[in-house]
Amino acid sequence: MAPRLRRIAGLIAKESRQIARDPSALLIAGLLPLILLFLFGAGVSLDISQVRLGLVVERPTAETASFAAALADSPYFTVVTVPDARAVTGDLVAGQLQAVVVLAADFGNRAARGATAPIEVIVDGSDPNTASLIEAYLSGAWNNWLQQEGLMSADRAAPPVSVVPRYWFNPEANSRDFLVPGSIAIVMTLIGTLLTSLVVAREWERGTMEALLATPAGRFDFLIGKLVPYFLLGLLSLALSVGVSVLVFGVPFRGSVWWLGAVSSVFLLAALGLGLLISTVTGNQFVASQVALIAGFLPAFLLSGFIFEIGSMPLPIRVLTYILPARYLMPSLQTLFLAGDVPRLVLPDIGAMAAIAAVLIGLTALRTKRRLE
Amino acid sequence: MTAPAVEFEKLVKRFGAGRPAIADLSATIPYGQVTGLVGPDGAGKTTLMRLAAGLMLPSSGRIAVCGFDTRTAAAAIHRVVGYMPQRFGLYEDLTVAENLDLYADLRDVVGPGRRRGFDQLLDFSGLAPFTGRLAGRLSGGMKQKLGLACALVGTPKLLLLDEPSVGVDPISRRELWRMIYQLVAQGIAVIWSTAYLDEAERCAAVLLLSEGRLLYAGAPADLTRTMAKRSYRVCGIGSERRRLLTDALRLPEVTDGVIEGSAVRLVLVEGAIPPAPAALGYPRARLESTAPRFEDAVVARLGGARKDESRLGAKRAVPRTSGPVVEAQDLTKRFGAFTAVDHIDFAIRQGEIFGLLGANGAGKSTTFKMLCGLLKPSAGSARVAGHDLYRQAAAARSRLGYMAQKFSLYGDLSVAQNLGFFAGAYGLGSGQRRAAIERMVGVFDLKPYLETNAGLLPLGYRQRLALACAVMHEPAVLFLDEPTSGIDPLTRREFWAHINAMVGRGVTVLVTTHFMDEAEYCDRIALIDAGNVIAQGSPDELKALAATQDQALPTLEEAFIALIVRQRARQQGHDRAAA
Secondary structure (H helix, E strand, C coil), X not given: CCXXXXXXXXXHHHHHHHHHHCHHHHHHHHHHHXXXXXXXXXXXXXXXXXXXXXXXXXXCCHHHHHHHHHHHHCCCEEEEEECCCHHHHHHHXXXXXXXXXXXXXXXXXXXXXXXXXXXXXXXXXXXXXXXXXXXXXXXXXXXXXXXXXXXXXXXXXXXXXXXXXXXXXXXXXXXXXXXXXXXXXXXXXXXXXXXXXXXXXXXXXXXXXXXXXXXXXXXXXXXXXHHHHHHHHHHHHHHHHHHHHHHCCCCCCCCCHHHHHHHHHHHHHHHHHHHHHHHHHHCCHHHHHHHHHXXXXXXXXXXXXXXXXXXHCCHHHXXXXXXXXXXXXXXXXXXXXXXXXXXXHHHXXXXXXXXXXXXXXXXXXXXXXXXXX | CCCCCEEEEEEEECCCCCCCCEEEEEEEECCCCEEEEECCCCCCHHHHHHHHCCCCCCCEEEEEXXXXXXXXXXXXXXXXXXXXXXXXXCCCCCEHHHHHHHHHHHCCCCCHHHHHHHHHHHHHHCXXXXXCCEHHHCCHHHHHHHHHHXXXXXXXXXXXXXXXXXXXXXXXXXXXXXXXXXXXXXXXXXXXXXXXXXXXXXXXXXXXXXXXXXXXXECHHHHHHCCCCCEEEEECCCCCHHHHHHHHHHCCCEEEEEEECCEEEEEECCCCCCCCHHHHCCCCCEEEECCCCHHHHHHHHCCCCCCCCCHHHHCCCCCCCCCCCEXXXXXXXXXXXXXXXXXXXXXXXXXXXXXXXXXCCCCHHHHXXXXXXXXCCCEEEEEECCEECCCCHHXXXXXXXXXXXXXXXXXXXXXHHHHHXXXXXXXXXXXXXXXXXXXXXXXXXXXXXXXXXXXXXXXXXXXXXXXXXXXXXXXXXXXXXXXXXXXXXXXXXHHHHHHHHHHHCCCEEEEECCCHHHHCCCCEEEEEECCXXXXXXXXXXXXXXXXXXXXXXXXXXXXHHHHHHHHHHHHHHHHHHHC
């Protein structure tokens, strides 16, 4: 073996042994993905269900009973029926109810006449997102009921065009199928950036860097020795995450493993490059981990389109997202999981991530010192 | 004649403005001998090592290492130089064998030579039984040997050792020297930097640096010879040696003085006549001329010991008590099946300096931690000023000051902030607090560094600050765990002047140390090995205990080694008889 290859092999072996003995590395690579997947797969959902609803029926009739039953049968609502609005306004203020529906005293009469029988809806607007979802669900429930009861007025009974929504790729419009692939991007950022941000800083803090610098190992040997083990660790963690997503959470995976490997590898290189750059520049484990959280983890979480739609961000922030590797990984993963291999969509993302990786690793190489000063 | 191993030529190294770290240094280091690099803190020893290893570039001048210029041929230098930085550069989460493997891969040591080289290094360092042990689990002495073994992989032509013996016991140090002499006999050049002058005396040549300047280059014996007829021992002074040392240092003809067991060693300024016993305030004292040591010469070259008296002695005296102040009774500590401290007994009287000595891993630090209340004994009791450290922990702790072995101040706080924090932690009122801080700043000369972060202080000042934080609440008992590890001789003298001054007003001191000139300051010493006290007595009594027909007057270090070796041989005899 050429001396350089032997040096690199020696450094890779050393780094791998250190990873194998470092419980925190194994926790971050093995346990954290499971926790995150569990959180996003089972805990967090952008859909709402079981909205606590107060239904005020001022004068019970057959129609109000029918509407109340329609609401109670819906999986989205838990209904409390009371005769007077005053009985529930307090609960709405206290947050025990999320919305109140008032059926006025003349509801039955007007409905029977086929006239418009308005309902009054009061929604807790403190979380506007939830509020508008509740409102939409309620009006959906109202329209359904009207159709069922055949209460549409004669002139509107047979609309010439009816709109029937149909969701492609995620037919149940289930937010989990969309969140779980996204959380894989978060996991990879954690391993690529957070874990590696510590490793160069650690060599400086423990004084081992000084001994390494006095050996024939050059900076490329050193960098490759750091990149390879963490790259492999990231791929292992990826395999674990995908396995759990598909087998445990039943998220569909419609793409091919090869495309997934390609996309993730390029992303990992960018994430590792960022982690190593942070570590090299700060030279201090504590500062490095803080910077890694702010520069790696939070943007991947908030600015990648994982939770917040990039299209609805203000322009300067939208521009900023273009330098984030997670921004390109997120749609690629969602494409591969939900739509299948669509090279036309994935390839530009791979290109962008490769460019970012090249810049970050190049900068790290430039900043890696060959001397103590 | 071949070229020298290292050639420094008009070398200058600057870090920013201010005085250069290395100023106009020219010297050569030959093959086949140990060259010592000596000097006080901040002299530039580490900088010179790093320059020679090609880890830093000179500001001007040049360095040739094994014929290669450090500026242009760093890669070639890295192939022929073995470098052991101060912290050994070991991966603590790798085993002994894995550390060696890494360095062998980095230095391209392959084929059958690799196995043979490893066997040699393991055999030579005595690490063969421990190849599977994590480096972080080795004792200090073994870590140092592994660090050396790693630096020796691939048989370098030049070996750079930066303070390899800090925190290492005399037995391990002696083994290290034996290893180094074998290497030198094979023709390797060794540069050994040290703050300890008894070590420097073993080098074939030394470079004495101070503030970046070369004060002396040559054989240590030649420098020692210039001190002829200037070193004296003052004997027959009973228990007055601390008082006498302080008084003697005030005389203009005395440049340096240290305590040596029951005697005081004085070094006179050039051409001075030895002072009369009466002038020392002790008419019955005897002055004996004694052979000069290298340390005498270096301290004289560096301007002598500080003559101003420690102001820590000026405070009010600690009230006299009759019984023992610190007491260990049947003190035992077990970690699982391993007994670290095995029924240790001793009692320290008020105003005594009591030393705990022993090899790395003998149980000193464990004993120490139990006496400070940091570790719960498995059996037996530890009492300070009559208070049990477990039943009346708060009362006991309020009476003691503790200076830890490792730097235990807040590195990110300034000197003033550290002092303020400790004053608050000791519960001093705001008026007292201000006065205590002011006093400590005055006593330890901390004024110029008040706004500097503690982590950035030079080593000597860091230790001064640590001592200041330990004594600012005027404790009656002071626990010092290797207080002067790695500190230069001048600062060490200053430290002992402070300690002596406090003892003078009734403070009781418990100290651990690996350095025998420091142990000489103790009134009594307990020598610990394998968790047992194997000898107890004054330094002179221990020397007498170890004396043999061949060696009638051993030094304290020789006594230390002899007593431990004798005990271990006896133990092995017992074990064999039992088996």
